[in-house]
Amino acid sequence: MKIAVDYQSAEGRRTGLGVYTENLVAAMREEAPDTEFLLYKTGTDRDLGAAERMVWESFAIPVRTLGDRPNVVFRPAFAPAVWSPVPQVVTIHDLIGRIFPRNLPPGARFYWSTWLPFCVRRARAVLANSECTRRDIERFLGIPASRVRVVLEAPGKAFAPGDRADAAARLSQRFGLGTPFFITVGTLEPRKNLPRLLRAFALYRKSAPDGARLALAGKSGGQEPELRRLAEELGIAEEVRFLGYVTDAELNLLYNAALGY
Numbered sequence: 001m002k003i004a005v006d007y008q009s010a011e012g013r014r015t016g017l018g019v020y021t022e023n024l025v026a027a028m029r030e031e032a033p034d035t036e037f038l039l040y041k042t043g044t045d046r047d048l049g050a051a052e053r054m055v056w057e058s059f060a061i062p063v064r065t066l067g068d069r070p071n072v073v074f075r076p077a078f079a080p081a082v083w084s085p086v087p088q089v090v091t092i093h094d095l096i097g098r099i100f101p102r103n104l105p106p107g108a109r110f111y112w113s114t115w116l117p118f119c120v121r122r123a124r125a126v127l128a129n130s131e132c133t134r135r136d137i138e139r140f141l142g143i144p145a146s147r148v149r150v151v152l153e154a155p156g157k158a159f160a161p162g163d164r165a166d167a168a169a170r171l172s173q174r175f176g177l178g179t180p181f182f183i184t185v186g187t188l189e190p191r192k193n194l195p196r197l198l199r200a201f202a203l204y205r206k207s208a209p210d211g212a213r214l215a216l217a218g219k220s221g222g223q224e225p226e227l228r229r230l231a232e233e234l235g236i237a238e239e240v241r242f243l244g245y246v247t248d249a250e251l252n253l254l255y256n257a258a259l260g261y
Contacts, residue, residue, distance in 0.1 A: 159255065
């Protein structure tokens with residue numbers, strides 16, 4: 001058995017989709033040691049633009065499969081090719097770009113709201129990471145339930161319960177982050193609705209002046225300056241910490257030490 005994997009999302013600084021891809025491929029290799037996995041990479045550590053992604057997914061990968069002749073192409077993130085010489089399996093994590101396209105710039109809006117739904121119908125099988133996403137696939141893409149299978153996600157090996165006090169002490173050395181604190185994790189971009197989070201946190205601080213801080217972990221998606229300005233306007237700038245991109249080890253400490261997520 002030979003499986004080709006679109007590994008682009010796991011290159012460079014991984015976010016959620018890249019973490020999913022890297023860990024799932026590692027687990028599949030352990031479970032199926034006799035299977036050959038071909039990891040298709042772009043060779044760049046930056047995020048692809050919408051046009052670049054369409055060329056990669058619908059041209060570059062199908063051309064590679066003509067020579068490699070895998071039994072199947074697995075797309076753990078983003079879209080299948082419009083045409084492929086071999087069957088394709090795709091994981092759909094959510095359809096936020098289809099449901100809320102206004103939160104995206106024009107190029108990304110076309111990709112997520114129009115191009116990806118069009119391409120998903122070309123897949124032989126579709127995986128959803130939740131029952132909610134499965135229902136959205138049926139509702140918004142018209143793909144019958146018989147073609148969609150829910151495969152729930154599990155924590156990576158880097159994450160495990162630990163001692164809260166020890167985690168807090170190590171975080172204090174690394175980030176100067178005192179306890180207690182709430183944590184949110186994800187790229188700082190408009191679709192994450194982070195301004196609402198800051199406003200909710202400001203209300204919390206009014207009712208609990210000596211309460212917890214708020215830590216935001218994740219790389220900047222262009223919204224960090226706006227969020228910093230909003231924190232200043234709300235009078236919570238001293239209680240909000242922007243940690244930037246964190247490693248899995250640091251994230252494990254944050255989850256262990258946090259008051260809530």
